[in-house]
Amino acid sequence: MPIPLESNSLKKIYRNRGRTTTAINNFTFSVKDKGVFSLLGRNGSGKTTFVKVSTTQLTPDEGYVKVFGKDVVSDEKELRHMISLVPQESRPFPHMNPYEHVYLFQKMNGNSREESKDRAESVIGLLGMEDFAKVECVNLSGGQKQLTMVAMALSLDTQIYFLDEPTIGLDIITRKRVWNAINKYRNAGKSILLTTHYLDEAAILSDEIGIVSHGNFIKQGTLDELRSGLEYDTRVALRGRTDIKEFEQYGRVFSDESGMVLFTNQENVEKILSDSFVRKERIEVGPIGLDDVFISLVGEDIEVD
Numbered sequence: 001m002p003i004p005l006e007s008n009s010l011k012k013i014y015r016n017r018g019r020t021t022t023a024i025n026n027f028t029f030s031v032k033d034k035g036v037f038s039l040l041g042r043n044g045s046g047k048t049t050f051v052k053v054s055t056t057q058l059t060p061d062e063g064y065v066k067v068f069g070k071d072v073v074s075d076e077k078e079l080r081h082m083i084s085l086v087p088q089e090s091r092p093f094p095h096m097n098p099y100e101h102v103y104l105f106q107k108m109n110g111n112s113r114e115e116s117k118d119r120a121e122s123v124i125g126l127l128g129m130e131d132f133a134k135v136e137c138v139n140l141s142g143g144q145k146q147l148t149m150v151a152m153a154l155s156l157d158t159q160i161y162f163l164d165e166p167t168i169g170l171d172i173i174t175r176k177r178v179w180n181a182i183n184k185y186r187n188a189g190k191s192i193l194l195t196t197h198y199l200d201e202a203a204i205l206s207d208e209i210g211i212v213s214h215g216n217f218i219k220q221g222t223l224d225e226l227r228s229g230l231e232y233d234t235r236v237a238l239r240g241r242t243d244i245k246e247f248e249q250y251g252r253v254f255s256d257e258s259g260m261v262l263f264t265n266q267e268n269v270e271k272i273l274s275d276s277f278v279r280k281e282r283i284e285v286g287p288i289g290l291d292d293v294f295i296s297l298v299g300e301d302i303e304v305d
């Protein structure tokens with residue numbers, strides 16, 4: 001069985017009225033196992049462009065992408081039947097309800113009436129959309145519309161699902177329903193490529209994470225692998241503190257909306273804790289998380305010097 005996803009020396013340039021933007025400079029990576037692979041990166045780093053190339057909506061300028069061994073250019077037709085997609089910022093039709101969206105999407109994909117009905121009902125149940133499934137989308141909230149797009153993609157039975165910020169704008173209960181659905185598909189042996197800016201979500205769901213920056217694929221690994229690649233193992237948050245000079249001796253210091261954050265090593269914690277105890281400061285100590293890995297790898301410009 002070919003691997004779920006392979007991107008080799010991928011380059012993608014947008015050309016608009018004489019203006020060129022290199023959205024992807026070099027994405028070289030592979031997703032070797034099924035499960036959830038999250039692509040993380042700052043705004044404009046090339047994630048949606050990658051999803052578009054992988055789902056055959058855009059063609060590469062250089063390099064290639066293969067999905068389960070099928071090339072996105074030469075095997076385009078075949079590939080389209082193997083993938084489902086939640087596009088970023090997509091919107092449902094105003095005068096159709098969520099049920100109709102899913103049902104008609106099923107019919108368009110060649111399923112019988114009976115099967116389309118069953119699948120529509122099942123995905124609406126899975127995502128907890130019963131209360132508004134028969135309400136015209138024009139009368140739905142932003143989150144309910146977003147969930148309709150997720151329901152359409154998840155209603156298809158394909159090998160791989162490309163979910164580009166599927167939980168944007170969803171409340172935490174609804175997000176957890178989507179997480180459960182993603183987990184269910186994962187456990188059923190499906191592959192999922194997820195993009196999200198909610199790093200807690202990526203940490204919970206991902207089997208593996210890929211980090212991109214300025215159009216380059218820079219690192220991949222499990223959360224533990226990414227964590228252990230860092231110089232520091234401990235995160236110390238000091239609330240209300242802005243004087244960072246004193247802490248520079250212990251590691252890397254960042255400013256934070258409510259004070260400062262220090263990446264350091266466990267051996268320094270006792271000293272830092274006792275000092276701040278004397279000064280009666282509010283302090284939180286914990287292991288380095290995905291947020292910290294992310295900031296450390298791609299957040300160079302928020303560092304305070």
Ligand SMILES: Nc1ncnc2c1ncn2[C@@H]1O[C@H](COP(=O)(O)OP(=O)(O)OP(=O)(O)O)[C@@H](O)[C@H]1O
Nearest residue numbers: 014016021023041042043044045046047048049050
């Ligand atoms: N249709 C387009 N025409 C020209 N440039 C584009 C177009 N779409 C995206 N870009 C540019 O390509 C780069 C990558 O955009 P892309 O949408 O892939 O980023 P992203 O990682 O998905 O960002 P976000 O997290 O904000 O969704 C950005 O510099 C963006 O301005």
Ligand SMILES: [Mg+2]
Nearest residue numbers: 047048049088
């Ligand atoms: Mg995007």
